[in-house]
Amino acid sequence: MIPNHLKTILTAVLLYLFAATPVSAEDTDIKKVDAESTGVAVHVGKIFTCAGDPIADGTILIKDGKIEAVGTRKEIEVPQGYEVVDHSDQFAMPGLVEAHSHVGGSGDLNEMVYQTNPELRNWDQIIPHNDQLKVAIAGGVTTICYIPGSGTNMGGFGVLMKSGPGKPEDVIIRAPGVLKIAQAGNPERRGGETGSGRMGMNYVIRQQLMEGKYYVRQYDAFLKGKAKEPEFNLRLENFKPLFHREIPVVVHTQQYQVIQSTVRMLHDEMNLKVVIDHGTFDAYKIGRELAKRDIPVMAGPRAFQLDRERGQIVGIVNEYEKRGVKVLGVNTDAPVIPQEELFFQATMAVRFGWSEERAIRGVTIEAAKALMIDDRVGSLEPGKDADIVISTGSILDPRNYVKEVFIDGKSVYDTAKDRRRF
Amino acid sequence: MAIVACVALPNTFADDNESSATLYKASKVYTMDGDPLSPGQVLVVDGKIKAVGKNVDLGGVDLGGVEAESVDLGDNSVLMPGLVDAYSQTPLSSTGMDEITSEVTLDFQAIHSIDWDKNALRRQLHAGTTTVNASPGTQNVMGGTAAIVKTMDHGETVLVENGAMLAAMCNDPASRNFSRSRPDTIYVRQPTNRMGVVWILRNTFDKAKRSTDKDTYTKLKESVAGERPLMMVSRMSYDIVTVGTLADEFGFKPILVGGEEAYKVKAELIERGYPLILKYDNPGTTRGAEGSELCWNNPGILAEAGLTFAIAGDNLLEKARFARRFGLDADVAMASITSTPAEIIGVSDRVGKIAAGYDADLIAFTGEPLELTTSIRWVMVNGKTTDHQKEN
Structure with a gap:
């Protein structure tokens, strides 16, 4: 994490950069792999499916944008007419899933007037395949959780989207995708209002959630014929999927004490699907409480910390691992860390003791589980979106690089045709 | 647009509220209502366009009892709608x-x-x-x-x-x-x-x-x-x-x-x-x-x-x-x-074209309108012209 004042400056700088980000008129990056009429067979030296053991000398069949089959080259028979892509000396893995990103669109991140903004949504401002996302693809990132900022306690609803080209409706996986709540740090107010301290902030968040919960309950009772229809309230509509536990709340929360209040209020009391979306500093010390409740942690962006008692730098991801957190991953908070460096967050976690296998799962299937999109992305299994990263070796080793990326079965980045971007 | 009020005062066409009729003759008229006329003539009566054509026959037009004044805009002159x-x-x-x-x-x-x-x-x-x-x-x-x-x-x-x-x-x-x-x-x-x-x-x-x-x-x-x-x-x-x-x-x-x-x-x-x-x-x-x-x-x-x-x-x-x-x-x-x-914007029955019944809103040019070297001689609104030489 970076200090608040620096973050404000950074955000301001980045907002300027967003305003100056050119987007090409004609997107020439869409390759003409027509996965809809014919299929594609990709031969790979090693496949990390993230759904079982790695496969040596494997083949992936793609059909209609989805994965048709995955297996060893011997097992898989390539149907007639399929285009064959030979990467038999490369590695394949699912496209990386970013759990906390701000680079999906125009940069309109914080609506700063009210402390809670459940009426806001950010998917009207997405810019598919923008310049940051193009580089992100070159880093293997195919799905991002694009969310409002942490300038207020409830920044609004975010969206889950692919990083590839297309119209907004083509790239959106789910909207509303998640709710963004920020519990401390950035949203602290110093203007003399309620909410300048943590008691006040949590009071404000809780009041807003109670209002939403009451609205959804009334509506549910109406659906069951037990109450009359509540007066429609557009402002509270997106609370419906939230309180129905169809979408999670991603929480800007860090430090032991703040995460205590996250667990107590958002999970235990409100019964929400909660994702700890920073969990930095000494917060890992509460890991056992998170593990007991199966609360996912997407740690970062800076996922290591000086433990004064031990007198050493510890990797917080491994500390959560040791305390039994199962759905565990990393995040970049892009552009705080550039979006394409998601893999490197996992690499650093491995440096501090996390296992390589868990790290690869952490940037794919575990992030997808946390965001509740593991039915679509995060592993290479039949029926899932054909989001595939081909790299020169394990993506965790910074000496390797991404050779080709497929999103929804289409090759969206190929170093053999494009220049190598990252 | 049923909800909008149309306020058009009738006496906006002339200095002294008397009827007037003028026939403008130009080398070319962009009517924006079909192909340009070359040469072309536009008859303006009481702030409205009464007739448009290569040759307007004044005999067949009711001028309200006044004599039509004829204005020849000369060589290379072009008219287009305001x-x-x-x-x-x-x-x-x-x-x-x-x-x-x-x-x-x-x-x-x-x-x-x-x-x-x-x-x-x-x-x-x-x-x-x-x-x-x-x-x-x-x-x-x-x-x-x-x-x-x-x-x-x-x-x-x-x-x-x-x-x-x-x-x-x-x-x-x-x-x-x-x-x-x-x-x-x-x-x-x-x-x-x-x-x-x-x-x-x-x-x-x-x-x-x-x-x-x-x-x-x-x-x-x-x-x-x-x-x-x-x-x-x-x-x-x-x-x-x-x-x-x-x-x-x-x-x-x-x-x-x-x-x-x-x-x-x-x-x-x-x-x-x-x-x-x-x-x-x-x-x-x-x-x-x-x-x-x-x-x-x-x-x-x-x-x-x-x-x-x-x-x-x-x-x-x-x-x-x-x-x-x-x-x-x-x-x-x-x-x-x-x-x-x-x-x-829903006013195509009155402006934007040079056609009979439209408001007499015209621009007179010294040549082709889209040429950079062409200048405006005068602009007409409801039959009244600006004096470009005096006012500019």
């Missing part, structure tokens, strides 16, 4: 372009803020603009209704007094509110970014949809029902897409104003078929308002895509000249500042 600016704030007083005390001011009317004696307005008249859709600005989210007026004679001719509703689907209201320092709270109001703009629009449209209160949302309800034009200012590609999203949610058909990045989303625009009022800036810059990425051939690209658009703003003729230079077809360029804007 220009129609479909979106402008130039006529508004400098303190009255925007309402900034509230984000939604549906009942505010631009007509009450027009400065009829503004120099900037007179300059537009001399540059050929005879009709202008004077609109509230975008410093708040829903500014109110526009008025369509002539640029001469201090507002004696108001074509539409209480017309199109203006909404901002852009960052303008937000950038105005955003304090650029923390805390923001007590000094500003929503919106401070686009998410807030979208919310205020959705909330207002939703309230209008559900409201049984006749007065508050009447005009907006009319706009949603297609009885009153709805202009939405959007420049960035994603904001233009969002206009479509909102249109789907609330069931309206907007006129897009701005459209600087329309070339990026032409496929979406073709699907939707919204007419556009382009704010086309003269080249020399690569960035437009909000940092939009300008494409100098934006009009040409949209024309090839088959989209309907007007070019709007000050110095319309210069804009059309530049648009043509960067790829827009000359005929479309001419239409985009005359007949097309008239159609988009």
